Amino acid sequence: MELPLVSIITINYxxxxxxxxxxxxxxxxxxxxxxxxxxxxxxxxxxxxxxxQNFDEIQFIQSKENLGFAGGNNLGIRNAHGKYILLLNxxxxxxxxxxxxxxxxxxSSARIGxxxxxxxxxxxxxxxxxSGITEFNTYTIRNRGLGFGTRDSGQFDKDAVTAYCxxxxxxxxxxxxxxxxxxxxxYFLYYEEHDFGSxxxxxxxxxxxxxxxxxxxxxxxxxxKLSPLKTYYMNRSRLLFLRRNISGxxxxxxxxxxxxxxxxKNLLGxxxxxxxxxxxxxxxxxxxxxxxxxxxxxxKQPEF
Numbered sequence: 001m002e003l004p005l006v007s008i009i010t011i012n013y014x015x016x017x018x019x020x021x022x023x024x025x026x027x028x029x030x031x032x033x034x035x036x037x038x039x040x041x042x043x044x045x046x047x048x049x050x051x052x053q054n055f056d057e058i059q060f061i062q063s064k065e066n067l068g069f070a071g072g073n074n075l076g077i078r079n080a081h082g083k084y085i086l087l088l089n090x091x092x093x094x095x096x097x098x099x100x101x102x103x104x105x106x107x108s109s110a111r112i113g114x115x116x117x118x119x120x121x122x123x124x125x126x127x128x129x130x131s132g133i134t135e136f137n138t139y140t141i142r143n144r145g146l147g148f149g150t151r152d153s154g155q156f157d158k159d160a161v162t163a164y165c166x167x168x169x170x171x172x173x174x175x176x177x178x179x180x181x182x183x184x185x186x187y188f189l190y191y192e193e194h195d196f197g198s199x200x201x202x203x204x205x206x207x208x209x210x211x212x213x214x215x216x217x218x219x220x221x222x223x224x225k226l227s228p229l230k231t232y233y234m235n236r237s238r239l240l241f242l243r244r245n246i247s248g249x250x251x252x253x254x255x256x257x258x259x260x261x262x263x264x265k266n267l268l269g270x271x272x273x274x275x276x277x278x279x280x281x282x283x284x285x286x287x288x289x290x291x292x293x294x295x296x297x298x299x300k301q302p303e304f
Contacts, residue, residue, distance in 0.1 A: 002033075003031070003103070004082070004103060004107070005033045005034070005035065005084075006031065006034050006035075006083070006084045006086055006099060007076075007077075007080035007084070008026065008035070008036045008086045008088055009077065009085060009086065009087055010036075010037075010076075010087075010089065011038075011069065011072040011073060011090060012039065012051060012090050013066065014045050016048045016050050017050075018218070019038060019090040020050065020051060020055070021093060022088070022090050022091070022092055022093055022094075023055045025093040025094050026094060029096050029097070029098065031097075031100055034099070035059065035082060037061065037076045037079060038055075038061070038090075039061045039062075039073070039075050040060070040061070040063060041067055041072045042063050042064060042066045061079060067185065068189055069188065069190075069192055070182075070187055070302075071183075071188075074182040074185065074302055077182060082174060083174055084103065084171055084173055085172050085177060086099075086102075086171045087169070087170045087171075088215070091122075091217065091218040092122070092216060092217050092218065093122065093215075093218075094215050095215070098213045098214055099213070102171050102210050105159065105208060109206075112173075112207075112208055113172065113173070113176045113200040113201070113206060113207060114170055114171065114172045114197060114200055114205070114208075115165065115210050116162070116208075117169050117209075117215050118130065118131050118156065118209070118210070118211055118213065119168055119169055119214075119215050119216075120152065120217070121216070121217060121219065122219075125216055127152065128147040128150055128151075129148060129166075129219070130147075130148070131145075131209060131211070132162040132163075132209040133162055133164050136163075136241075139254045139257045140257065141239075141242050141254070141258075142238075143163065143164070156211060157211045158211055159209065159210050159211055160208070160209050161209075162207050162208060163197075164193065164197040164198075165193060166193065167193035169215040178304060179203055180200055181199070181304060182301070182303070183195075183196050184300070184302070185300075185302055186298055186300065187233075187237045188237075189233035189237065190230075190234045191240065191241045195244055195245060228277040231281040232281040232282070232284055233285075235266070235282055235286070236285035236289070239285070240298065242255070242258070243289075244299060267282060
């Protein structure tokens with residue numbers, strides 16, 4: 001029986017050596033029906049041409065501008081031909097047999113709209129980063145990763161429905177993408193996979209964690225683990241998620257919580273910690289929303 005084609009899409013932004021390490025690990029996988037698409041998001045410093053030179057089997061797309069995580073992946077999706085699309089961070093490496101369990105899970109049920117594998121930290125490979133995740137608290141717009149930071153002793157070795165998938169490794173059927181649309185590009189970084197998961201669920205599909213597929217994540221190569229850039233986009237995107245996915249009385253309560261409690265508390269926290277860079281980044285994230293209160297772009301969905 002012919003195996004379904006999987007289109008693996010990854011985004012490069014500087015650090016081409018990191019992307020090459022991922023591609024080297026993909027050369028060792030046992031699932032044969034793949035195409036690999038690398039989108040370079042207009043790297044400003046490091047020459048990405050080394051990627052295509054060393055891995056001529058890939059489809060290499062060089063964007064003229066930095067489209068962000070969602071926009072870069074959308075560009076890759078528009079050039080993909082697979083039955084399934086796997087969005088895979090370039091700062092990951094994979095187990096040789098990681099694709100077969102995810103493909104088998106999809107083939108077992110038409111109700112599944114997206115899947116993430118077990119994700120472990122690359123530098124501490126016995127430690128879990130993702131094995132499922134909880135629903136968001138409607139008011140704080142925060143949730144909790146199941147098993148995050150714990151040693152993997154087999155306690156999550158069972159497939160399970162999850163509230164959201166993980167953006168570092170997320171697989172979606174092409175038919176689902178054609179139904180729900182592409183990822184919202186207004187986020188640029190962070191929360192776009194949660195927004196995407198919410199839309200998939202509203203369309204009537206389930207999201208799953210698959211335990212016997214493993215990806216190792218080096219995490220935050222492009223943005224830095226605690227950089228002001230990450231502070232800006234993480235907090236800007238959290239409020240975007242609120243504005244796009246919560247409505248009615250819950251939205252009013254959530255907005256009041258953010259304005260009266262969360263935002264003052266966080267600003268004061270950055271001041272007390274003596275981190276002016278993060279303070280300015282956080283304030284800039286809030287200011288962005290004040291200047292985009294009525295922007296139609298916030299609710300725009302990219303066409304396929």
